[in-house]
Amino acid sequence: MSSTSTTAPVATPLVLPVSRTSFLMVGTTLLALAAYYFIGVDQGAWSVFGNDTHIHEFVHDARHFLGFPCH
Amino acid sequence: MVGKLILRGTLAGVVGGILAFVFARVLAESPIQAAIDYESGRDAAQEALDQAAGIAASAHEHEIFSRTIQANIGIGVGIVAFGAAMGALMAVAYVYCIGRTGAVRPRTLALLVAGGAFLGLYLVPFLKYPANPPAIGHEDTIADRSTLYLVMVAVSVAFLVAAAWLGQRLKPRFGNWNATLLAAAAFIVAIGIVMLLLPSFGHLPANVEEYGRHATETPLPLTDSQGKIVFPGFPADTLFSFRLYSIGAQLVLWTTIALIFAPAAEKLLTGGNGRPADAATPVGA
Numbered sequence: 001m002s003s004t005s006t007t008a009p010v011a012t013p014l015v016l017p018v019s020r021t022s023f024l025m026v027g028t029t030l031l032a033l034a035a036y037y038f039i040g041v042d043q044g045a046w047s048v049f050g051n052d053t054h055i056h057e058f059v060h061d062a063r064h065f066l067g068f069p070c071h
Numbered sequence: 072m073v074g075k076l077i078l079r080g081t082l083a084g085v086v087g088g089i090l091a092f093v094f095a096r097v098l099a100e101s102p103i104q105a106a107i108d109y110e111s112g113r114d115a116a117q118e119a120l121d122q123a124a125g126i127a128a129s130a131h132e133h134e135i136f137s138r139t140i141q142a143n144i145g146i147g148v149g150i151v152a153f154g155a156a157m158g159a160l161m162a163v164a165y166v167y168c169i170g171r172t173g174a175v176r177p178r179t180l181a182l183l184v185a186g187g188a189f190l191g192l193y194l195v196p197f198l199k200y201p202a203n204p205p206a207i208g209h210e211d212t213i214a215d216r217s218t219l220y221l222v223m224v225a226v227s228v229a230f231l232v233a234a235a236w237l238g239q240r241l242k243p244r245f246g247n248w249n250a251t252l253l254a255a256a257a258f259i260v261a262i263g264i265v266m267l268l269l270p271s272f273g274h275l276p277a278n279v280e281e282y283g284r285h286a287t288e289t290p291l292p293l294t295d296s297q298g299k300i301v302f303p304g305f306p307a308d309t310l311f312s313f314r315l316y317s318i319g320a321q322l323v324l325w326t327t328i329a330l331i332f333a334p335a336a337e338k339l340l341t342g343g344n345g346r347p348a349d350a351a352t353p354v355g356a
Contacts, residue, residue: 021073025166028077028159035156039149045217057135060205061142062149065099065317067193067202069216069272 040068072339077162079335080328084158087327088151091320095150099320100142102313103204107138109290109305110206116293116302124296150320158328161188165336172235173242178337185329187235191228193321199223199266202317207289207305211277219269226265234258 040063042048043056056063056071063070121127136145165184172180200220208216238254245253272278273285285291289310293302 021166024073024077025163028163032156032160032163035152036160039153039156041217041221045214054135057141058145059149060136061095061100061103061146062153064103064202064204065095065146065313065320066150066153067197067200067220067317067321069200069203069213069220070205070208071210071213 039063040066044068044070073166075339076166076336077159079339080158080160080162080165080332081155082158083328083331083335084154084156084161084324085151086154086331087158087324088154090327091154091324092147092150094320094323095146095316096143099313099316100146102309102316103142104138105306105309106204106206106313109309113206113290113293113302120293120295120301150324154324154328157188157192157324158332160192161185161328162332164188165332168235169340171239173239173247176337177340178333181333181336182329185325185332187231189321189325191231192224193325194318195227195231195262196220196223197318199269200272201314203288204310204313207287207310209278209281209288211281212272212275212288215275215277216272219272223265223269227262230258230262230265233261 038048038055039059043053044063049055060070161184164187165181168180168184169177172183175183200216200223234254234257237257238250241250241253244250271286273282273287278285278288282291290305292300292304295301
């Protein structure tokens with residue numbers, strides 16, 4: 001993405017150009033949050049796919065075990 | 072560069088998720104099954120009580136996925152996907168922290184960011200609203216509990232970010248060590264106040280109304296109309312081991328992410344020669 005990688009005389013002086021790569025940063029964050037939501041929350045308190053509970057039931061044990069509240 | 076870092080974070084998360092799944096499969100399925108057996112036993116006892124009192128039995132839930140699928144595939148897919156998402160998020164946070172959090176070596180910074188993510192996304196919220204096995208948690212309060220848990224996660228993360236910012240602001244005046252300690256103390260006080268203000272699950276109106284005022288939703292002994300205990304409360308040992316293993320799995324996940332991502336990020340950021348940073352550089356958040 002950027003070519004600033006070899007200008008590091010001290011520990012971490014380089015600041016990666018967040019503006020130029022913000023699409024990647026924001027996109028990744030949104031995808032990760034969507035995954036977090038579907039694994040942890042969906043079809044419990046709120047449901048994107050209506051009354052269906054397939055995701056909830058499939059990841060049921062993971063949801064409990066990762067610390068999310070569950071039914 | 073950013074793309075490469077995010078890719079490495081995500082891959083580290085996948086590996087961490089696989090290890091956490093193995094940990095969960097070996098250790099956690101036994102307390103989970105014990106909790107489900109408790110729930111079935113309790114439901115049967117409740118039904119017998121209801122029948123004796125002349126109340127019609129409620130319909131049974133039908134199973135969409137068998138226990139075998141939930142306990143072997145579902146938990147695996149869930150944890151690995153969670154790991155990938157967390158690895159990606161951690162990498163985004165890492166990219167943002169580079170150069171903005173003082174003179175920290177890339178490898179050390181990766182450990183700090185992963186440690187912060189573990190604290191903010193899991194351990195601090197856990198202190199207020201700990202993980203619960205099946206059988207604990209009332210259907211009617213799921214919306215409130217989910218909201219409160221997510222509020223706790225969001226506030227923990229926001230306060231951690233604020234503490235990191237505060238530490239940077241205090242550094243010129245107090246030095247790295249003292250600034251870090253002050254920022255940590257501010258975080259603990261602030262999050263402590265939030266924890267005191269947020270209600271316990273047991274104190275939610277729906278619970279107080281139906282079960283009386285208790286701190287949690289952990290099932291108490293089931294009693295008949297004369298107050299005789301006909302089914303015990305939720306076994307304490309099962310609850311303890313479930314929660315201990317829950318922390319264990321997240322530790323496995325975040326440690327793996329940190330240990331895989333840290334050297335990979337350092338290699339990327341120092342141009343591939345792994346050259347150590349200036350020895351005189353102070354290390355800290």
